[in-house]
């Protein structure tokens with residue numbers, strides 16, 4: 001159907017989804033790991049004995065901490081416990097298929113040796129590249145690496161949040177060139193990068209840069225064919241982000257699900273998307289004193305399964321401390337989730353949305369290739385009977401336990417296209433159980 005549309009030079013590049021192999025790989029990840037690491041890990045949410053209640057990586061913007069003091073922290077950056085191979089192994093046992101690392105957060109400090117600034121690892125006591133060894137370690141574990149990059153940069157003198165004067169515009173031109181140089185530099189240095197994860201693109205100044213960002217995105221894609229870039233990078237001609245002025249998705253997948261999940265498939269508009277999630281309510285970088293609710297592995301597994309059931313990837317955040325150690329709480333969660341993934345990963349990898357009527361016991365996921373259906377049971381009914389309603393003409397050919405495939409089920413037909421599966425799985429099983437359905441073709 002012809003669409004009424006606003007003419008855009010820098011709107012969405014595509015209607016519909018990317019169907020190439022790289023994007024298919026992205027779609028099938030299911031679970032990812034986010035790592036927020038930078039200078040903010042050193043104060044860890046405290047300055048001169050005072051507690052900072054905001055997100056630890058924002059401490060520089062806190063009135064109690066002078067910017068000058070923050071900007072000197074690089075002189076203390078010497079993470080002696082940083083062991084990229086141990087991080088990668090932990091991510092592997094968690095079951096993560098991809099990892100996103102903060103190459104540069106809003107503070108502007110670069111974890112790679114950048115030719116374009118002195119504010120980088122080489123000028124810290126640590127003195128060497130962080131990103132290269134990380135990429136190598138994760139590549140070796142078969143975990144795809146994505147580079148987080150904040151366009152907003154509190155350290156660069158040309159950075160402006162808005163462009164009010166001629167002087168602002170001139171300064172910002174320099175900043176744009178710097179941003180371009182850094183991005184192309186990252187892709188040259190780390191050519192196995194699978195994609196970029198952008199942030200800090202909400203300021204008015206950046207929202208005026210539709211043409212520049214469009215050209216740069218094309219240049220980046222030319223450097224690494226198949227490169228994946230989400231909806232947070234470029235604005236359209238009218239400064240709209242994520243979706244252009246015609247409502248079409250900008251970039252390869254929607255990046256709007258931060259610390260929240262869609263409720264229904266309709267909420268996702270049928271797009272590809274990821275959800276990035278903190279363990280406490282809102283801490284990305286290391287904060288030594290987590291307050292408020294801290295998610296359990298059970299909650300995180302439910303978010304993971306819900307994401308996959310709605311065609312999204314779920315990305316769990318880690319915030320290593322100033323010495324490069326991953327905190328105990330995160331290590332424990334990673335082990336618990338990893339234990340569940342060991343048994344049940346088949347319900348996650350390569351799986352997505354199934355259009356059967358959702359039931360209160362949990363979530364369906366469906367393997368995109370085999371067509372197998374997984375029932376991930378979070379709320380076990382008191383009578384142990386799981387209701388399944390199938391679309392007409394689809395029957396349940398084979399039903400069995402994922403953990404023990406020899407445990408099979410004879411579904412009880414309640415009505416036409418409606419069944420009960422009477423759970424045999426132990427009530428004490430750790431974490432949600434998974435029942436596999438092979439539907440009739």
Ligand code: FHN
Pocket residue numbers: 036055057058199200258276284
């Ligand atoms: O301000 C950042 C925040 O520190 C963190 O990096 C998250 C991750 O998605 N992104 C920004 C807020 O949207």
